[in-house]
Amino acid sequence: MSPRSVMTILKKDFALGPRSTVFLWALVLPLAITLVLQVAFGTLFQPKPRLGIVDEGGSRIAREVRAMEGIRVTAFSGAEALRAAVEANDVDAGIVLPRGFDAAVASGERPRLTFWISGQSYAVNRIVLAVTTIDLLRGLEGKEPPVEVRLAGVGEAGLPMSVRLVPVIVFYALVMAGLFVPGSSLVEEKETGTLKALLVTPARVADVLVAKWLLGVVLASVMSIVTLVLNRALGPNWPEVLVVVAAAAMLSSVLGVVIGAFAPDSQTMFGIVKGSGILLFAPVAFYVFPDWPQWIARLFPLYWIIDPIWRVAVLGGHLPEIVSELAVAAGITAALGVLAGVLGRRMRIQAAAR
């Protein structure tokens, strides 16, 4: 295999991409689905309220608010910096807790508390931050709340539909970019006879297959990340998300190469994808319908790439928790790689016979 030939073919495929309908479709579809679902279900991930704090005297309020999972806290060194951040809507609200604030509240004084609210912040975030701050101040004062609040859950327990749809959207990004783009690119080379032209240069079948695979890996990775970002599912563990997305892109792309190497023409390729659609798409249905027996999802090959994305990107898990899933995905990728090699040899003979 020649890295130079691989890069030359890859560069050509990326240059040709914007002139290809399938390539453009791969870029547009996940974005379109995101847009449709955002319209249908509202913002998929409600942003956490962001509170900026200047804590001059080690206030208990600052400690307690930092411990809350539902609020994103950023510390500022001074009131001016905090005010600028609030004005720029970098945080939804900001409070300045002066030195001796806790003691002053506890002794019944009425110290001054600066609480800035960004004009561009969501109303829901303003309410959450204001109520939380007042509640903490009451606690500081040593007073009981005027009412007793009892939480009673209604409706189905679990994640909202908007969150459960994230794997579906990411899956579309992976399948369109990772499977369709390299597969259809390979089939197009066969149909137009350009594959034959490539194979009488120093490029080899392996170079062509690896270039198509990399095309799918890069495009599927980028589109999956873009989709996750648009759905606000790329959290602080983003390096781990990149790892699972790359693993997923590698598997979906090698599947695209296998289908592309096998199918003699576009009609056959789309027939294969349509025919096996239920096998490809079945795993994502289990995230939308969590009541179904989840073990069944494991029978489908693409479960092993969607589940790591679900657990790391959506649920905020970490790589050590999904090592076995990634290992299975790597095994499937390697097996499909071997199959692609075998089909590549057959493809060369077919190209010669055309």
Add this chain to the structure above:
Amino acid sequence: MAEVREPAIRVEDLRFSYGEIEAVKGISFEVMPGEILGFLGPNGAGKSTTIKMLIGLLPPQGGRATVLGTDVALDDPGLQARIGVCFEEKNLYLNMTARENLEFFAALYGVKDADVDGALRRVGLADRADDRVKTFSKGMRQRMMIARAFINRPDVLFLDEPTDGLDPVTAAAIRATIKEEAARGAAVLLTTHDMFEADELSDRVAFINEGVIVALDTPENLKIKHGTRAVRVRLRDGDGVAEEVLPLGDEAATKRLAELAASPDLLTIHTEEATLEQIFIKLTGRGLAG
């Protein structure tokens, strides 16, 4: 001491079968650097299979073939960097411009300073360099195929029907370009159905039929060996025209030819040279178009 030149293409007892069907049945030939060998035969004769083995698309199943001293069975990318191929099918990237097509293939061949503009100028497409190939006519695409085959300044050229679909003026220009490549030292294996083209371009021609080379020689030698040496004389005969065919080398015929040449009724005298197609039919019992 005289320089001993090695053949650019050497084929010895080459064989290939598609299942039970024997497509190439042990053929042998050589092409020297700077030589144009016309490879002639009807569809299914084994021409394409032979070329596919020589350009590395099919592995030989028997015999041996070397191109530029390298066994084609070794599937050496270094060899393919030194050959140029013009397929009969116009397998270009239609969504790329003419320039992008040539730059891409030059990069694959590892040519760093490819003269893309020069190549396009040579085939008369310099003014369309930045147009997408899908906007080109059939003839323009064929010219692109020629430009692509030449882009790496190959030592061996495999040209399959290189003037197919071209108008006579462009075809003549492409033939001149092929001759230039041969004059530069490239060995050329030319496949064509066009007997006039083969006659005009080829230093030697090989007739292939049913997987076997039935004749291999210069066009002149083939015509002498298999043709008729005669002249056809046309004379005015009252209101009509009379014809006489006189064999050359015959004493009586030579005398008669002298008489006719002096006749006021003489209209034309033509040599009765056999065409390559007639020779092919004579040798194989079938035409080239079949």
